[in-house]
Amino acid sequence: MLDDATARTAVTAAADRLFYARGVQSVGMDAVRAEAGVSLKRIYALYPSKEDLVVAVLAGRTQQWADGLDRWAAEADTPREQVLAVFDFLDAWFREDGFRGCAFINSFGELGATSPRVAEAVREHKESFRRYVEELVQEAGLPDAVALQVVLLAEGAQTTAAITRDADVARQARAAAEALIDAAVPA
Amino acid sequence: MLDDATARTAVTAAADRLFYARGVQSVGMDAVRAEAGVSLKRIYALYPSKEDLVVAVLAGRTQQWADGLDRWAAEADTPREQVLAVFDFLDAWFREDGFRGCAFINSFGELGATSPRVAEAVREHKESFRRYVEELVQEAGLPDAVALQVVLLAEGAQTTAAITRDADVARQARAAAEALIDAAVPA
DNA sequence: GCACACGGAGAACGACCGTTCTCCGACGGT
DNA sequence: ACCGTCGGAGAACGGTCGTTCTCCGTGTGC
Numbered sequence: 001m002l003d004d005a006t007a008r009t010a011v012t013a014a015a016d017r018l019f020y021a022r023g024v025q026s027v028g029m030d031a032v033r034a035e036a037g038v039s040l041k042r043i044y045a046l047y048p049s050k051e052d053l054v055v056a057v058l059a060g061r062t063q064q065w066a067d068g069l070d071r072w073a074a075e076a077d078t079p080r081e082q083v084l085a086v087f088d089f090l091d092a093w094f095r096e097d098g099f100r101g102c103a104f105i106n107s108f109g110e111l112g113a114t115s116p117r118v119a120e121a122v123r124e125h126k127e128s129f130r131r132y133v134e135e136l137v138q139e140a141g142l143p144d145a146v147a148l149q150v151v152l153l154a155e156g157a158q159t160t161a162a163i164t165r166d167a168d169v170a171r172q173a174r175a176a177a178e179a180l181i182d183a184a185v186p187a
Numbered sequence: 188m189l190d191d192a193t194a195r196t197a198v199t200a201a202a203d204r205l206f207y208a209r210g211v212q213s214v215g216m217d218a219v220r221a222e223a224g225v226s227l228k229r230i231y232a233l234y235p236s237k238e239d240l241v242v243a244v245l246a247g248r249t250q251q252w253a254d255g256l257d258r259w260a261a262e263a264d265t266p267r268e269q270v271l272a273v274f275d276f277l278d279a280w281f282r283e284d285g286f287r288g289c290a291f292i293n294s295f296g297e298l299g300a301t302s303p304r305v306a307e308a309v310r311e312h313k314e315s316f317r318r319y320v321e322e323l324v325q326e327a328g329l330p331d332a333v334a335l336q337v338v339l340l341a342e343g344a345q346t347t348a349a350i351t352r353d354a355d356v357a358r359q360a361r362a363a364a365e366a367l368i369d370a371a372v373p374a
Numbered sequence: 375g376c377a378c379a380c381g382g383a384g385a386a387c388g389a390c391c392g393t394t395c396t397c398c399g400a401c402g403g404t
Numbered sequence: 405a406c407c408g409t410c411g412g413a414g415a416a417c418g419g420t421c422g423t424t425c426t427c428c429g430t431g432t433g434c
């Protein structure tokens with residue numbers, strides 16, 4: 001018997017795998033039950049509706065994303081390198097097996113128009129990413145405008161890597177960010 | 188009675204409106220029939236399956252996109268401005284009522300994992316956009332690497348504008364592209 | 375005027391999905 | 405040993421969807 005906490009993580013982890021691989025709407029709750037090994041009754045006790053489960057999955061991804069960014073930034077030596085570490089993080093991610101683009105962008109495209117809660121979760125995630133980059137940019141003594149430029153390159157790299165299946169875009173996005181940073185500091 | 192050609196465009200135009208506004212999977216074929224004013228029997232005579240209709244809609248969007256880019260590029264005075272016209276085109280688009288992001292990215296997130304034909308249509312579109320920018324960049328005498336940078340900024344601008352509902356990102360993406368172009372030409 | 379092919383409206387069909395319910399076996403307290 | 409409770413397995417329910425079929429009115433060729 002699983003306590004609620006472990007059942008919760010089993011369900012969200014299973015749902016995350018399935019939703020990310022196939023899209024939310026093409027995964028039935030029964031598939032989540034089979035993947036998680038948790039009965040439907042239990043799942044509905046923990047998450048009253050599929051939408052709740054989707055939101056929980058996205059919340060988990062936001063957490064993982066923040067942790068991953070922190071880990072890569074921590075390995076950078078200089079504040080400038082910390083900003084650029086965003087792209088090293090992306091590079092490693094793009095090369096993972098089963099990379100299928102940004103789960104938030106995918107969910108937004110699929111459900112943003114019909115589920116305000118999902119749309120809001122996506123907005124919050126992107127907002128928190130932007131704030132995170134802003135902090136790094138400020139610590140590096142760069143103008144605020146650089147933060148949004150880095151964000152745009154990172155978002156563009158994610159969708160482009162997903163669609164073209166070319167992981168090298170991370171490196172090229174990094175090079176673009178380097179050029180923008182260099183252009184932003186007074187020579 | 189409509190001839191096949193007009194019925195085709197009525198159906199694809201209606202499907203385009205509905206799919207773009209609500210997502211593909213949440214629009215039933217019956218809603219397409221109502222919006223287009225074309226009977227189900229006729230629709231299935233023109234497009235043997237919903238997937239065929241989706242692919243046709245995406246093909247139409249690829250055409251519209253190319254036309255729009257051409258129109259904006261034609262108004263630019265210099266080759267450099269032609270490259271940057273991409274972002275003016277995006278700016279105008281982001282400000283349109285009902286803007287919901289890039290239909291290709293949305294469709295890819297929703298169906299890319301389950302429909303190879305949709306995934307392929309999206310890839311072809313993004314590929315043709317990249318080639319188009321490459322041409323502009325070459326005509327402006329800029330290094331090839333600038334083309335992908337412009338593409339990444341444009342893609343990032345589209346997803347960011349859709350999610351944050353902030354049309355101003357087009358201007359900031361343009362500014363970033365200007366900086367990258369300036370950095371790419373030997374001073 | 376009539377047979378006939380055609381297209382539209384919408385019912386029908388089979389499949390699936392989110393959610394709930396039923397049934398039954400297992401386990402803990404006395 | 406017995407009773408009550410809990411949770412799991414899976415059937416059931418109501419709804420929707422993609423696709424096909426049926427029926428009927430219309431218009432055309434003779």
